[in-house]
Amino acid sequence: MPQARKVALVSGGSRGLGAQLVSGFLDRHYRVATLSRTKTTFITKMLRARKGQHFHWGAVDGRDHEALRAFVKDVGDRLGRIDVLVNNAGIAMEGILPTMRTRDIVEAVEVNLTAALVLAQACSRFMLRQGSGCIVNISSVHAIRGHSGVAVYSATKAALVSDMAEEQKRRIARRTPLGRLARIDEVANAVHFLTSDQASFITGQTLVVDGGITC
Amino acid sequence: MLTAPTLAQIESIVHGRIRAVLAERVGEVARLSGTDKLSATLGLSSLDLAFVVAELEAELGVDPFAKLVSITSVRSVGDLVRAYQQALFPELQRGGDEHAVAAAVKRAQTRRTRRKRR
Numbered sequence: 287m288p289q290a291r292k293v294a295l296v297s298g299g300s301r302g303l304g305a306q307l308v309s310g311f312l313d314r315h316y317r318v319a320t321l322s323r324t325k326t327t328f329i330t331k332m333l334r335a336r337k338g339q340h341f342h343w344g345a346v347d348g349r350d351h352e353a354l355r356a357f358v359k360d361v362g363d364r365l366g367r368i369d370v371l372v373n374n375a376g377i378a379m380e381g382i383l384p385t386m387r388t389r390d391i392v393e394a395v396e397v398n399l400t401a402a403l404v405l406a407q408a409c410s411r412f413m414l415r416q417g418s419g420c421i422v423n424i425s426s427v428h429a430i431r432g433h434s435g436v437a438v439y440s441a442t443k444a445a446l447v448s449d450m451a452e453e454q455k456r457r458i459a460r461r462t463p464l465g466r467l468a469r470i471d472e473v474a475n476a477v478h479f480l481t482s483d484q485a486s487f488i489t490g491q492t493l494v495v496d497g498g499i500t501c
Numbered sequence: 502m503l504t505a506p507t508l509a510q511i512e513s514i515v516h517g518r519i520r521a522v523l524a525e526r527v528g529e530v531a532r533l534s535g536t537d538k539l540s541a542t543l544g545l546s547s548l549d550l551a552f553v554v555a556e557l558e559a560e561l562g563v564d565p566f567a568k569l570v571s572i573t574s575v576r577s578v579g580d581l582v583r584a585y586q587q588a589l590f591p592e593l594q595r596g597g598d599e600h601a602v603a604a605a606v607k608r609a610q611t612r613r614t615r616r617k618r619r
């Protein structure tokens with residue numbers, strides 16, 4: 287039976303920003319569904335702590351469109367609604383375009399872009415019927431500024447600082463007006479604001495959370 | 502639906518959903534005709550149509566626009582009705598005659614009844 291608690295679907299909630307968002311939505315009394323390919327210790331811990339209450343995880347590869355659609359349908363049918371979608375799942379891939387494997391380019395587009403669109407489409411069905419809903423896409427500064435070695439990610443939007451060399455991180459921090467990299471909660475808070483009632487008149491906007499690097 | 506819908510039932514369900522949207526936009530509409538253009542005659546927007554499709558997927562359990570049909574080919578009320586009839590009765594796509602369709606409807610209904618009994 288549908289319950290009053292709102293439902294948030296977060297893609298890639300098994301670690302990093304996605305895991306932070308899962309916890310944040312649960313703290314805000316949402317029911318949360320998330321998907322990833324692997325069951326991390328975070329997911330195992332959440333499943334055990336929640337005993338399936340208000341938390342649902344599915345082993346889904348974002349490249350499998352049918353599986354994505356089936357996951358959304360299952361969540362929507364089971365929980366009765368979908369209020370928030372956060373397209374967070376993403377992969378980073380480094381290398382310059384001329385020497386990159388085509389297979390890797392396709393994978394980046396599939397996971398970072400196509401999966402987000404398929405999820406948005408499937409969730410929008412429920413949102414249309416409810417007459418409300420909120421979709422947040424996690425992008426990257428690379429979507430705004432081009433950098434060498436990230437052509438494909440720039441196109442799909444993603445690059446993961448966590449995978450970067452220390453020297454690279456220091457270089458980015460130096461170029462950032464606030465002088466450091468973001469903490470995960472600083473990014474998650476922006477998502478929680480955009481999906482909250484406080485942002486009820488905000489739509490179609492790009493909110494850049496980057497310490498000023500693209501200013 | 503408790504039993505598999507017949508072709509006429511599908512038509513009436515699709516009409517019902519269109520009428521519900523129109524009732525909100527322009528007020529009650531007495532009758533729909535198959536030749537009424539969804540946009541030009543009735544004034545439905547693409548978002549209205551998406552809403553109707555979402556409602557019909559929930560009610561009929563099928564989405565003809567996921568694979569079978571392109572939404573851009575749907576102009577009239579009749580086009581929309583046919584899209585759902587074809588999705589629920591693939592015999593229609595193969596240009597099956599009325600007997601083949603009637604037989605398919607009957608088979609579907611028998612399946613449902615059997616499933617319910619179990």
Ligand SMILES: NC(=O)c1ccc[n+]([C@@H]2O[C@H](COP(=O)([O-])OP(=O)(O)OC[C@H]3O[C@@H](n4cnc5c(N)ncnc54)[C@H](OP(=O)(O)O)[C@@H]3O)[C@@H](O)[C@H]2O)c1
Pocket residue numbers: 297298299300301302303304321322323324325346347348349373374375376377397424425426427443444445446447448
């Ligand atoms: N970290 C940064 O500094 C940074 C900067 C800018 C933008 N971003 C963006 O922020 C988002 C989160 O980044 P993060 O650092 O938290 O990433 P992360 O720690 O690498 O986590 C990525 C998540 O996505 C999932 N995922 C990856 N490929 C998938 C696939 N094919 N199917 C299903 N799930 C998949 C992962 O689970 P599995 O691997 O188990 O599938 C994981 O849950 C990404 O979209 C990223 O592009 C990050």
